Amino acid sequence: MSQRVSNPLLPVLSALDGNESPRLLERELERASDDQHLSEAECDVVRRIDSSLRRGKRRESLLRVLLETTTDLVAITDFDAMLHAIVRRTRMILGSDMAYISLNNYDTRETFIHTTDGVATEAYRNIRMELGTGVLGKIAAGTGSAQAIDYIADPDIIHVPEIDDTVVAEGVRSIMGAPLLRDGVLLGALLVAERYQRRYTAEEIWLVESMSALACVALSNARFIGDMQAALEERDRLQATLETEKSRLASEQEFERALVECAVSADPYGQFLEQVVEYQSGELWLVDDLGKWIRGTRELPAPESALEKALARSHRSGDFAPVGTVGVGVGVGVGVGVGVGVGVGVGGGAGLSILAVGAAARLLGGIVVEGNVDQDRERVLRRAAVMLSVLRLIDESSREEAARAQSGFVHAFLVPPENFEESMLLRAGRFGLSEGHPVFVHVVDSDSRAALIVDVLCSLPAWSAGAVAEYGGRTVVMGSENVGEAIVQQLARKQVSATVGIGIEGRLGGSLARAHRTAEQTLHAMLALGIREESSTSAELGAVGMLMSSATPDQVRTLIDLEIEPLMNYDSERGSQLVETLWAFFASDRHQVRAAEYLHVHPNTLRQRLERISALLGEDWHTTRRSSMIYVALQLHRLQTKAPNSRYMSDPVL
Incomplete structure (x- = not known):
């Protein structure tokens, strides 16, 4: 039942x-x-x-999904991660083939796809279109949702051929989207798309609009949190920077204190170099205003000429300059005077850099470094350069005091013997001179003022001993060695032309007036003979040369021309060697065989040359009176010629 x-x-x-x-x-x-x-x-x-x-x-069910989505989105603070989560969740809820977000760029008046999920082609991911075109453009340009059931066939859409091709390649048929609005500003749109025809229901449109609203809120929160985190990170960064700067300033204050102590050190440049190298590491050199080495961590791998040029460039620009040429290291010469010079630079040849050190418009010296000069290293070097300029000025003041002491010493020793004070001998050791030892007195003639020559020589680091001062309108250098050639070369580097006569006193024991007088006579003889930009002693000029000490250059020229001008003209016109032949003949004591051997010619050739000489000078050139005058003219011409590689400059070995 x-x-x-x-x-x-x-x-x-x-x-x-x-x-x-x-x-x-x-x-x-x-x-x-x-x-x-x-x-x-x-x-x-x-x-x-x-x-x-x-x-x-x-x-x-949709509200529950939105609530869960909201909870999930709130936990995301990264901007890009937030956008990816929104498009992924929207696609999953609607069961769409793809979802993506477009953003508006009002500067370029276009909208572009920023974030995608489910898109297969790269071209679709990179779509950019003018505001108002396509579904994406239509939504982004307005404030309401829109959809296209069949995008390609939709007549209400403003189509762009290139965009339509991209849509077809992706297989898209239906598109629907809702705008992203924040504070009345249209940021872009959230869209879904299908590869088949689909009519989106009101609930589905409402869902996309709700996701779009959630996205705007979440994006605002994400940006706010991101801005806050960025602000906190910036605060931490600034705090760390301030701590680093505080530590750096303390370190630099200690560095500057150590540099100041160098001024009262027994070895200021040595201690200065040590402090700078310890603080900034790397190779370092100190050079003078001519590029000469003063101190360094090792031999300076660049020639003085390259350093001097780079130093001048750095001084003009006030910045680092590359050392363009790399060469061998430079050493210190020997000479007289006191004082030290420094040169500076930073440059690029072989990793060398040079920075000029000066006071006002004056170049005082500088610092050479190796390797890259970054901002921190540059700051250290510039601080060090300030102290180096102080050391150079102290050096300059010391040189001026030394110049006054040298001037007094030179004047005291050049007085007549009867006026010499024996107590001055006690001061000789200060200038590298020793009682009872030889003394060289150099008298310098130049086209520059004697005071300028004194300043130049006193500033050179080459002088190891001696005294230099202005005396009688010329520069006088007294020392324990013959430094005549060094004086000429050093002044030439300063574009100063100089000729040096040298007198020698066998032992220091009193006035040096006689040696000074000999140096003056030697210098006058050199000028009369036309010898310029060289140095010589009376012995090097010989008796004939010294006889010209009271002559003028025109008188010497007249004597030479009077006796041997026909031979000189003949040699000049024909490239012969009659003057040299006649000198060898006289120097060989008129012995033809020895003269021929000296000249490396056959005796018959020598006889032919002597016959040509007789034809040019006359047969009486053999006589004692005439030959003596010719021999004097030959000696004077020989002194004037000064051809180092010519046999005419050396005497035959008898």
């Missing part, structure tokens, strides 16, 4: 309450209608109630 149904509508109500499938509800409604328990109108009411319940449950 079947169970009796107490209420014929109970199955219908059960289908509604259980939210069963619509087919089950329709079967129950058909059965109730057939049994005449419900009219057709009542069945329609039941169907509307079912539809309303189903919409409510779907809305409840």
Whole structure:
């Protein structure tokens, strides 16, 4: 016996309450209608109630999904990660083939795809289109949602051929999207797309709009949090920078204190070099204003000429200058005077750099470094350069004091013997001179003022001993060695032309007036003979040369021309060697064989040359009176010629 149904509508109500499938509800409604328990109108009411319940449950489900999405998005603070999460969640909720976000660029008046999920082609990911074109452009240009069931065939869309080709290549048929609005500003759009035709329901559109609104809020939070984190990081960075700067300033103050102490050190340049190298590391050299080495961590791998040029460039620019040429190291010469000079530079030849050191417009010296000069190293070097300029000025003051002492010493020793004070001998050791030892007195003639020559020589680092001063309108240098050639060369580097006569006193024991007089006579003889920019002693000029000490250059020229001008003209016109032949003949004591051997010619050749000489000078050139005058003229001409590689400058070995 079947169970009796107490209420014929109970199955219908059960289908509604259980939210069963619509087919089950329709079967129950058909059965109730057939049994005449419900009219057709009542069945329609039941169907509307079912539809309303189903919409409510779907809305409840969507709201739950939105709540979960909101919770998830709030935890994300990275901007790009936030956008990826939004498009991924939107695509998943709607079950779409793809989802993406477009952003507006109002500067270029275009919208572009920024973040995608499910897009297959690179071209689609990189779509950029003018605002107002396409579905994406239409949404981004407005403030409401929009969809295209069949994008390519939709006549309401403003199509761009290139974009349509990209859409076809991706296989997209339907597109729907909602705008991203923040504070009334349209940021872009959130879109979904399908590779088949799909009409999106109002609920689905509402869902995308809700996700778009959540995205705007989440983006605002993410940017706010990102800005806050950036501000905190900037604060931490600034705090760390301040601590680093504080530590650096303390270190630099200690460095400057150590540099100041160098001024009172027994070895100021040595201690200065040590402090700078310890603080900034790397190779370092100190040079003078001529590029000469003063101190360094090792031999300076560049020639003085390259350093001097780079130093001048650095001084003009006030910045680092490359040392363009690399060569051998430079050493220190020997000479007289006191004082030390420094040169500076930073440059690029072989990794060398040079920075000029000066005071006002004056070049005082500098620092040479090796390797790259970065900002920190440059700051250290410039601080060191300031102290180096102080050391150079102290040096200069010391040189001026030394110059006064040297001037007094020189004047005291050049007085007549009867006026010489024996107590001055006690001061000789200060200038490298020793009682009872030889003394060289150099008298310098130049086209520059004597005071300028004194300043130049006193500033040179080459002098190891001696004294230099102005005396009688010329510069006098007294020392324990012959430094005549060094004086000429050093002054030439300063573009100063100089000629030096040298007198020698066998032993220091009193006045040096006689040696000074000899030096003056030697100098006068050199000038009369036309010898310029050289140095010589009376012995090197010989007796004939010294006889010219009271002559003028014109008188010497007249004597030479009077005796041997025909030979000189003949040699000049024909490239012969009659003057040299006659000198060898006289110097060989008129012995033809020895003269021929000296000249490396056959005796017959020598006889032929002597016959030519007789034809030019006359047969009486053999006589004692005439030959003596010719020999003097030859000696004077020989002194004037000064050809180092010529046999004419050396005497035959008899």
